[in-house]
Amino acid sequence: MIPAAFDYAAPSTVDEAVRALTDAGEDAKVLAGGQSLLPVLRMRLAAPTTIVDLGKIAELRGVRDEGDALVIGSMTTHYDVQRDHLVAEHAALLARATDTVADPQVRHRGTFGGAIAHADPAGDLLAPALALGAEMVVAGAGGRRTVPAAEFFQDFFTTTLAPNEILVEVRVPKHTGWRAHYEKFNRVAQAWSMVAVAVTVRTEGDTIAEARIALTNMSSVPVRASAVENALVGQAATAERIRSAAAHAAEGTNPTPDGNADIEYRQELARVLTGRAVSAAVSA
Known part of the structure; x- marks a missing residue:
């Protein structure tokens, strides 16, 4: 099937993305890799008026060391998380779980933050985020806020994200030397x-x-x-x-x-x- 018509925005900054979502209202959807959203659009299980594509926002990509925590940008692909030496050393559980996500094609296109925000209870990254005590950094019109994983997931495919908010990054406390599976x-x-x-x-x-x-x-x-x-x-x-x-x-x-x-x-x-x-x- 062909998706219903929608407007398309491709902002280059987080602030622009938040403005685009705010202007579009509650019928907007965020595109953060598209491995879950695109099939839903094609089957017309969702018909958003606007798609806000986060793919051009460079600050949302990558893994960095911030002392006692790793910070993973929401648009970092599964493939990059899987291969990152900081993740392997300090959050081995995430590396092991990411190995099991779908197939290589999906891991190259799908994103860490996209999977977290999608909140599918069968998804393979939610439980590791919870076990590691991760915190979600969320940006909206009122600024940024941090939400513990234990509070972020609320129900099937439902999080604390408001319609005009995006997941910017995930802070993962270091578990250096911990064993994982x-x-x-x-x-x-x-x-x-x-x-x-x-x-x-x-x-x-x-x-x-x-x-x-x-x-x-x-x-x-x-x-x-x-x-x-x-x-x-x-x-x-x-x-x-x-x-x-x-x-x-x-x-x-x-x-x-x-x-x-x-x-x-x-x-x-x-x-x-x-x-x-x-x-x-x-x-x-």
């Missing part, structure tokens, strides 16, 4: 996650000193597996301890049944995948 289950290669688990742990000898675990597609938003974290911290990283802790993975979740899996199956996937992910992380 992202365990994803899908029916076919390159598909969305039915369930996935993002794990990053800090060990001291054979003991798990800290653990941060988040689940993909186990609710309308990414969720922390707090019961698993509490059961692991301060304990030896034995197979039996990990298995016992992973049994709590489905606690506090609210998975949605669909044609791929019912609630009980997703809960069991969460338990099994959490055990695998923690075991892989501590062995990394």
Whole structure:
């Protein structure tokens, strides 16, 4: 199908982008790579009056070191995040999760911020952002504000972004030396996650000193597996301890049944995948 007609704006600065969105009103859409938006437009599941393309805004690209945090521009492609040495050193969980996003073509065109702002609960970058305690820097007509990942995601495909706001960058606290793994289950290669688990742990000898675990597609938003974290911290990283802790993975979740899996199956996937992910992380 052919998308419905729309006006097109390609600003070169963040301020221009915010003005374009404000002028267009609530029927505008942001183009930040287009790997999710373009199929929706072609199927006419959305018919915005204006598309604001962020592709020409240079300040939205790249990864930089700001002391205790990495700052990832919202228009940085998955490919660039995947290959960035700062991400590999200080936020290994993001690098591992990005490896699983779709296929090489999508990773070259899709953007880190676009995926975060799209807020698909089956998307592979939301749970790692939550586990790492990332903060979203948002620009709007009233200036800039910072929103923790735990507050940014509100529901299916819904964030705290107002219609005239854009995600500028994501601040990721450094987890230097932490071990990480992202365990994803899908029916076919390159598909969305039915369930996935993002794990990053800090060990001291054979003991798990800290653990941060988040689940993909186990609710309308990414969720922390707090019961698993509490059961692991301060304990030896034995197979039996990990298995016992992973049994709590489905606690506090609210998975949605669909044609791929019912609630009980997703809960069991969460338990099994959490055990695998923690075991892989501590062995990394």
